[in-house]
Amino acid sequence: MAKKKKKKSFAVELRYVTRPTDEQFNKIKEFVLNKYSDEELLPEDFVFTLTEDKSLGGGFIITAGNEIYDWSTKGRVRQLKNRIEQIEHTTIEADTDIIPILRSSVEEFKLAASHRKVGRVSFVGDGIANVVGFNHARYGEIVLFECGVKGMVLDVRRDDIGVILFGRDTEITEGSSVVRTMKNAGIPVGEGFLGRVVNALGEPLDNEGIIKEEDYRPIENEAPSIVDRKSVSVPMETGILAIDSMFPIGRGQRELIIGDRQTGKTSLALDAIINQKDKDVICIYVAIGQKASTIAKLVGTLKNENALKYTIVVAATASDPAPLQYIAPYAGTSLAEYFMYKGKDVLIVYDDLSKHAVAYRALSLLLERSPGREAYPGDVFYLHSRLLERSARVTEELGGGSITALPIIETQAGDVSAYIPTNVISITDGQIYLESNLFFAGQRPAVNVGLSVSRVGGAAQTKAMKKAAGSIRIDLAQYREMEVFTQFSSDLDDSTKAQLAHGKNLMELLKQPLLNPLSMPEQVITLVVANENIINDIPSNKVKDFQGKLLMYIQGEHPELIRDLQTGKTLTDEIKEQIISAARSFKGSYK
Numbered sequence: 001m002a003k004k005k006k007k008k009s010f011a012v013e014l015r016y017v018t019r020p021t022d023e024q025f026n027k028i029k030e031f032v033l034n035k036y037s038d039e040e041l042l043p044e045d046f047v048f049t050l051t052e053d054k055s056l057g058g059g060f061i062i063t064a065g066n067e068i069y070d071w072s073t074k075g076r077v078r079q080l081k082n083r084i085e086q087i088e089h090t091t092i093e094a095d096t097d098i099i100p101i102l103r104s105s106v107e108e109f110k111l112a113a114s115h116r117k118v119g120r121v122s123f124v125g126d127g128i129a130n131v132v133g134f135n136h137a138r139y140g141e142i143v144l145f146e147c148g149v150k151g152m153v154l155d156v157r158r159d160d161i162g163v164i165l166f167g168r169d170t171e172i173t174e175g176s177s178v179v180r181t182m183k184n185a186g187i188p189v190g191e192g193f194l195g196r197v198v199n200a201l202g203e204p205l206d207n208e209g210i211i212k213e214e215d216y217r218p219i220e221n222e223a224p225s226i227v228d229r230k231s232v233s234v235p236m237e238t239g240i241l242a243i244d245s246m247f248p249i250g251r252g253q254r255e256l257i258i259g260d261r262q263t264g265k266t267s268l269a270l271d272a273i274i275n276q277k278d279k280d281v282i283c284i285y286v287a288i289g290q291k292a293s294t295i296a297k298l299v300g301t302l303k304n305e306n307a308l309k310y311t312i313v314v315a316a317t318a319s320d321p322a323p324l325q326y327i328a329p330y331a332g333t334s335l336a337e338y339f340m341y342k343g344k345d346v347l348i349v350y351d352d353l354s355k356h357a358v359a360y361r362a363l364s365l366l367l368e369r370s371p372g373r374e375a376y377p378g379d380v381f382y383l384h385s386r387l388l389e390r391s392a393r394v395t396e397e398l399g400g401g402s403i404t405a406l407p408i409i410e411t412q413a414g415d416v417s418a419y420i421p422t423n424v425i426s427i428t429d430g431q432i433y434l435e436s437n438l439f440f441a442g443q444r445p446a447v448n449v450g451l452s453v454s455r456v457g458g459a460a461q462t463k464a465m466k467k468a469a470g471s472i473r474i475d476l477a478q479y480r481e482m483e484v485f486t487q488f489s490s491d492l493d494d495s496t497k498a499q500l501a502h503g504k505n506l507m508e509l510l511k512q513p514l515l516n517p518l519s520m521p522e523q524v525i526t527l528v529v530a531n532e533n534i535i536n537d538i539p540s541n542k543v544k545d546f547q548g549k550l551l552m553y554i555q556g557e558h559p560e561l562i563r564d565l566q567t568g569k570t571l572t573d574e575i576k577e578q579i580i581s582a583a584r585s586f587k588g589s590y591k
Contacts, residue, residue: 010036010046015053015072016060025050032064066133068118068179119143119178122160124169127321128366131178132160140220142181147171150201151178152185152323155367162367164323166201187331189338190214194282197299197313200328202335205315206299217338219330223389230393232429232456235465236347236404239275239517240268242447242510245469245527246476247432250460251345252393252402256424258409258416259434259446265408267514268432268445269349270298272406274307275517276347282339283311284348286332288325289355292317305515325359333390333403340394340401348391352408353384357420374419381423388427416451430454444511449476462520464571468527472506479503498536505535508543521565522551528576529583546590553586554579 012032014020020028033043053061057073119133129151131143141153143163149172155162165172187202190213197206204211232250249255249272257265273283287295295315302308312335316328329350336346350356357380364377372378384407393402407428409421414436416425425431430453439446458466482500486492492500509530512518518526526547529535538546554561561582564575 010041010065011049012046012065013049013051013063014060015051015056015063017052017054017056017058017072019050019052020060028060028062032062036064063118066118066135117180119161119180121145121172121174121176121178124172124174124176126366127165127169127323128363129163129165129169129172129178130160131163134161134178134180137161137180138184140184140218142183142185144179144181145172146177146179152327154363155369164326164363165321166323166327167321184218184220185327186216186218187334188213188215189217189335193312193335195309195311197295197315199320200314200316200324200331202331215338217334219327219334220386221334221337221390223386224392224394224398228392228394228398230395230400231459232393233459234345234393234402235460235462235520236272236281236345237275237279237520238268238272239519240271240445240512241518241523241526242445242512243268243432244461244465244520244523246449246473247430247447247452247454248457248460248465249404249406249454250393250456251404252391253430253454253456253460254388254391254405254407254428255454256407256409256428256431257434258411258421258425258431260411260414260436263434263436263439263446264444265410265434266298266351268434269351269406269408270301271515271517272347273302273311273349274305274515276310277305277307281310281345281347282336283307284314284332284336284346285311286314286316286329286348286350288316288328288350288352289318289359290315290351292319301515322359322362325356326363329353329356329387333387336403337390340403341399343399343401345401346403348403348405350387350405350407352410353424354408354410354420357383376419380420381427384424385427388424429456442511443507444514447510449473449480462569464524464565464569465520465527467571468524468531470527470531472527472531475503476506476510479506502533502536504540505538505543506530508540509535509547511544519562519566520569521562524565524571525551525554525561525579525583528571528579532580532583534580534583534587546587549590550583550586554582558582 014028029048032046037043055074059072061072061075062069117134119131121129122132123130137143137153137156139153139156143151143153145151149165149167151163151165153161154164188211192212196204196208196211198204198211230252232252234251236249236251236253237244238249243249257268259265273285276283285298295313295317299308299313302311314328314332314335316325332348336348339346357376360380360383361376365371365375369377388405388407391403391405394400407424409424411421412418416433433448433451434446435448438448479500482496483503486496486500509526529550535543535546558578561575561578565571
């Protein structure tokens with residue numbers, strides 16, 4: 001006996017304010033049958049339900065399977081409201097009369113039935129929702145829950161999709177309806193964001209009013225191709241002598257800042273931002289999982305240093321949901337790309353990607369993805385590679401701008417061989433390793449000369465800096481080695497003592513207070529004086545005082561040296577001799 005085929009049914013609900021006449025109902029029925037009848041669904045399989053709903057205000061709504069056709073007054077009011085909100089976010093001059101703009105927009109607006117695909121929540125919790133009923137949702141698409149919360153599709157499975165929520169999940173319950181927007185997750189961008197503090201969705205957090213957007217960019221974007229990139233050859237000066245002389249950063253480079261907690265990683269990035277004053281560089285600081293008080297203190301510092309006007313702060317605090325911490329660096333990069341493709345140079349700081357990986361791990365485990373090494377998902381390398389590959393210096397055809405990335409990674413007990421540190425080291429063009437022992441010994445910035453490297457190197461230095469830096473890195477490395485071997489020895493020859501004295505004073509010279517960046521000419525003068533051994537016989541506790549007073553003396557008595565170095569960016573033998581002569585002259589009068 002043949003097995004009886006299970007009968008299918010297709011539910012259709014009609015919600016109305018005034019019950020339709022038989023003729024109207026037959027037309028609605030005909031519309032649904034024409035839309036959904038096929039070989040598998042026959043007319044007798046359709047089950048129609050009629051429900052009165054006074055909240056619609058007028059008209060009716062058809063719910064057929066997972067799709068909604070909205071001819072209600074309530075739906076049309078929502079469409080008009082969305083249209084007016086779009087006008088509100090476009091840039092309008094202060095003295096422009098808003099009434100004609102609104103009138104023309106309302107006249108152009110055509111009331112049409114909205115057609116929406118609707119899913120239902122099958123599970124919600126911990127910033128995650130599983131939704132059934134979406135057959136064709138895209139990865140990265142924004143969906144809207146009936147309570148107004150937005151979410152992004154992060155997991156597409158056979159029977160349902162995993163959505164990460166950009167708001168609290170307290171109002172979302174099992175069975176709540178979800179609507180596709182057909183738009184990928186993105187962020188508004190524009191010049192109006194300069195000087196502002198925003199969250200990962202581009203919404204202001206600083207109580208300074210609405211930001212006028214000029215464009216909308218997806219947070220996930222393809223990195224520039226190989227042929228669209230230019231070589232890194234223009235310096236991105238940080239104002240920090242230890243970095244600009246030994247591990248130079250170029251515009252379009254990705255230089256990792258790595259070290260244990262409380263070793264000065266954020267301070268180093270902050271100095272780099274402050275040093276871009278009057279250099280036509282836009283800075284973006286992305287805070288991931290930081291305390292709100294820490295971010296507020298950083299914003300206050302930027303204001304005091306008059307650096308906030310060319311900086312955007314994208315903040316996903318420790319109290320924000322993991323989804324917002326996950327998308328924050330991508331949103332910051334989209335803002336940076338807007339300026340890059342307009343021909344601007346951008347410096348972006350990701351502080352820090354360790355917390356970003358932790359947020360992504362939490363989301364992946366909640367979405368029931370397989371955990372791998374240290375419980376991170378298998379695609380955690382791709383997470384950071386697709387982010388950092390977007391930093392580049394692009395060709396003139398694409399605008400000629402650049403994005404220079406300074407990602408920050410926090411290590412545990414100096415372990416640079418852990419999973420996330422090794423991942424990011426392999427993606428970036430070099431790393432600046434900050435060592436705890438050096439930091440606690442008073443060497444700040446606590447740069448470890450042996451483990452730090454810039455893979456771009458001298459290509460990102462001015463000729464003056466390259467010539468002045470000379471053998472400083474080798475001298476320091478030799479000093480560190482010799483210091484270890486000679487710490488227990490009392491009988492040293494004169495050359496060894498001289499080398500130790502030179503190395504010790506070099507270490508003192510590289511100490512630099514926070515928020516005190518040096519210009520390129522000041523760095524070149526300092527390095528020339530150091531390499532000529534002029535400071536060797538000065539007590540180490542007086543080296544910084546000597547450096548500061550020498551630079552003030554040259555600025556006052558020999559301003560042409562500063563000017564020539566700034567304009568020519570080369571260190572000629574004549575300029576070098578003038579610097580040495582001025583330094584020796586000053587040393588004679590130094591007390």
